Amino acid sequence: MFPRVILNGTMIKKSQQKKIISPCNYKERFFVLDTQELKYSECRPGKKPVIKGCIRLCSIKCVEIVFTDLPIPCSFKYPFQVFHDNHFLYIFAPDNDCRLRWVQALKEETKNNTLVEKYHPQFWMGGKWRCCHLSNKLAKGCHAYDPLGYASKKPLPGIPDAEAELHGALQKTVIALQNYTPLTNKELALQKDKVYTLVDTFQADWWKVQDEMGNTGLVPSTHVIENSGNNFERFEWYSKNMTREEAEDILIKEAKEGAFMVRNSRQTGVYTVSVFTKASSSNGEKHPGVKHYQIRQPKTGEPTFYLAEKYLFHSIPELIHYHQHNAAGLITRLRHPVTQAGGCSQAIAGLSQDEWEVDPEELDFGLEVGRGQFGLVLQGRWREKKVALKIIKQECMSNEEFKEEARIMMRLCHSKLVQLYGVCTQRSPMCLVLEFMDNGCLSDYLRNKKGALSQNAMLEMCLDVSEGMAYLEMSNFIHRDLAARNCLVSNEYVVKLSDFGMTRYVLDDQYTSSLCSKFPVKWSAPEVIRYCKFSSKSDIWSFGVLMWEVYTEGRIPYENRTNAEVVESLNAGMRLLKPKLAPESVYMLMEWCWKEKPVDRPSFALLLHELSSLSYL
Template identity: 50%
Template sequence: MSENILEDIFIKRSQQKKKTSPLNFKERLFVLTQDKIAYYDYDFEKGKKKGLKGSVDIDKIKCVEIVIPEDNAPPERLFPLQIVYDEGPLYMFAKTDDVRKQWIHKLKHVVRFNKDLMQKYHPCFWEDGMWKCCQQEVKQAVGCRVLETRNGGFSKGSRRKSRKPLPPTPEEEKPIRPLPPQPPKQPGFSVGMTVIAEYDYSPMAPQDLELRKDEEYTILQICDANWFRAKDQYGNEGYIPSNYVVEALNGLEKFEWYCKNMNRSQAENLLKTENKDGGFLVRDSGRYTGKYTVSVFTKGGGENVGSCRHYNILTTQQGLFYLAEKHYFSNIPELINYHQHNAAGLVSRLKYVVSNRTQNAPSTAGLGYGVWEIDPRQLTFIRELGNGQFGVVKYGKWQGRHDVAIKMIKEGSMSEDDFIEEAKVMMKLRHENLVQLYGVCTKQRPIYIVTEFLPNGCLLTYLREDLQHPSAVQLLEMCKDVSEGMAYLESQQYIHRDLAARNCLVDSNGTVKVTDFGLSRYVLDDEYMSSAGSKFPVRWSPPEVLLYCKFSSKSDIWAFGVLMWEIYTLGRMPYERMNNTEIVDKVAAGYRLYRPQMANDRIYSVMTTCWHEKADERPTFQDLVIIIQDVLDNLYETS
């Protein structure tokens, strides 16, 4: 029997053969294996899988894609996807966009070698005997939209030997500026919902509302993806950051031992820093959403130097939870409470809760709702952090209490008016692996760019000077951090154009975040924009950029492969013995960076996948997130 790859509850859309038959929507348990995707009836009271309702063989799948939601779709049907096979499309509705993305990209990975994969698809539903997108009345009609990448970004064929591209044509194609990103829909929240504050929040603008950790609030208005208007238990109203609250029904967030979005290396560092025998925390498992791991620190035999053990929380077919020995519990808090008093197969009972949640509240999108222009008189400059392409960067405080980084833009280095307009859009980009833009000071010269401050500084310096004896897991988790931040930018149609270790920062937990995304568009420096100049990022650029200045998300993929190489060489200079002219010639002729000593063959294959000569043969960042997670899972099992 094939091992389950993914398992989730979806709403399935059904319609009888007659086009006049009504649609119906039923919740089904979907299970993906290497051989098929099957769906089952499900007993929600008992948490039990019941009878098989249907299945699709993996080798019969021709396309996996999103579907544009129906007009005025209810909240539970905002995230549809389609699996197209011989009998037509199978429509499923995920609970969140993250779940949908995970299933789509895992399915694309599984079906990438299938025959007869489609190159066109229908982006809208088949309904009432017609495709809503193109009004064709034949269900087997060829799709009306071209897929961006065939096979989910994977190439089926063998890689051909690279040839030197033709020289650039006299009329160089002007790079197309991407459309400004649309704020993502906030899944799971709705007006009237009761939420619980995960963190304290002190109002930063007069219209903000104070949040007190673990207290309840009611959502009055969803302003955008980043801010809600809410009311507390005492009748006070104001704006709150959406990433500081969780739905009241989601039980784990209220417990101090639950550390959301923490990876294995970060858990081990935190437990070793606390250095308490029996110290523990619960974190998300890397492989699947909705799965959890208990990380425990132990000092065997009373030694000062301890070690960490990691236990996946397992579930029975009846939905009961257990750890090492089969002591079953109806929920995770009961399981943790039991093991706080009984080791029962663990290396130690769970003696001490270890958490960094209170000290590490996430960054907000702006310093208060609607605030993007910052008064420079509220900034205090403390020390210089470095000198970049646009000028000096300093560490400082906003209103004397919030840590910030301040880029002081030297005059003549940037197309300021264009950037100021773009800054309003960039502030809405929010992801745990992106450095948050807080706002700008544009009423004086030089203008300032105010961002989140990360205490461990530049990734390149961190690799060269601060990282001591890193493990294989730690290095790959850094790569995964960057890939997830870039996957978010990719989903927002944003191109970085200068991705490299020097443009990533490291926070106090060791999390890597991407910075300076899109800023190279505003450089006023002919030498920087020319591949002949020493300032141009030649060492991180693919052939189409070196020869035609053609930027895309696929040129960012190439740069990511070089950044992985930087991580696995602990910050060495790519092509260190070559000058720019030699690099352009060699890369165009098919030369690629060598395998770093710390990277095994599988890691190096991820890098080389990013360095295909043809841009459309490179994976997407969503593909890379899945690939890297698969490699990480194998490392977890062997370490």
């Protein structure tokens, strides 16, 4: 009797890396589950499929969803695992419903097998389990395995509290305008463009939403938009009945570059963006004034909106959110939302001032430990804790730019990023209160340790930086000044990213500097040098140079060449030579980072996986 087919479909499999030297890769395969086996084949157009793997169902010991805090380097983002014959097969489904169907079906077919009592809910990476950090791949799991607990049974939402009952459960959905990383266990992570169920809006600034897995939590209300369309009256930048003349008076009085508001046009159903600029004329004279841009809709019948025709959006809040971070055809990006009563909003998104403002009386200032483009860094103490105090030179950065940098840093929280504890704006000059890193900047550390660093130590440094950059990439941030001098080393020899003074939050993964400001040529990608176009792919190029710095123990790249000579060499296709200490496999990754076309360079998520596979060697 032939086995009965239960499920089939296209998914992506990760290499099982059965041998220590096996490469890490991701390949699209056609999977078939029948009553005896799980098979996967390579599909070749016009040719018979070639079977690439077959797992007997009787050998399967565990089937479960994989949870991860890392970016996923392939196009399918919903992983699950099959543990069989002492091997782990990771499979990536195109959506959560597909993943749940496969997990349920596999659990049903294997429930009478000899199963594990515990399993590992996260990936095996870098020679250890990310969930429990055990370094034995076959170590007993750390989470109880329930062979009957079908993942397709989503948990029911919690019983609403009394306050929520008064407002009623709202049967609406919202779309995330941007990613959001929770800062407390009461909050929920958001993924841009995903749909969430709106549970409650009893707090104006924080809404409770539920994700597709049934998890609920609070999110900043400015990070989501109702799925019903353009309900944007709650946004601070909207002034419903503002005339053109009134808008000009308020914005000119505010006199801040990029101060803006959205108002109703004279034509019913049409909206206008009014923005203040200090733009200079060709002779260098400044002519401050207010520019007005009508929000238009192309005649396609679809509900899309644009200010610059190349950039279309499904809602006005999405359009405004995009142009808050990218000028993209406007005279300036929309920097400061102005309320109908006048005045720019200064609050850091998602945080009250009490949560990030540091009392200057609590700070003790010590010796200088470094200096950079924007000022000095001093050692200090705050609440009995050793901290770094980044003092901002007033001539280098305005109050608004300082608060924007703080706003960026307060959004970011990761073990491979230098942590911002708070800001002190009640004294002059203002300062950032940062995690103190005992071993200083990476470039100095490399030179001081010359001849004493092992291959494993150098690879770990690159892994640390790539993990931090993968987090920035996942959060839609670009660094724009990635180099060993802008990484710091902790007393536990962990390397962390620092100095986000040039960071730009982007939604289309590209930022063109309107001023084409200065940038470090020897660390910059060709498209940055030629067109001032920054992206996560230009950060990848810089990361390749940083790897070269690590494996040369702190040498300056192109140290005997001028910037002009470097540009000429890059245009001729020349690249940095292989460092003596770099294995061939590591130099191949550097060369991958230095591909001429940005599209040919890897993502940080993929690069992180490739570096992790090298740690097995």
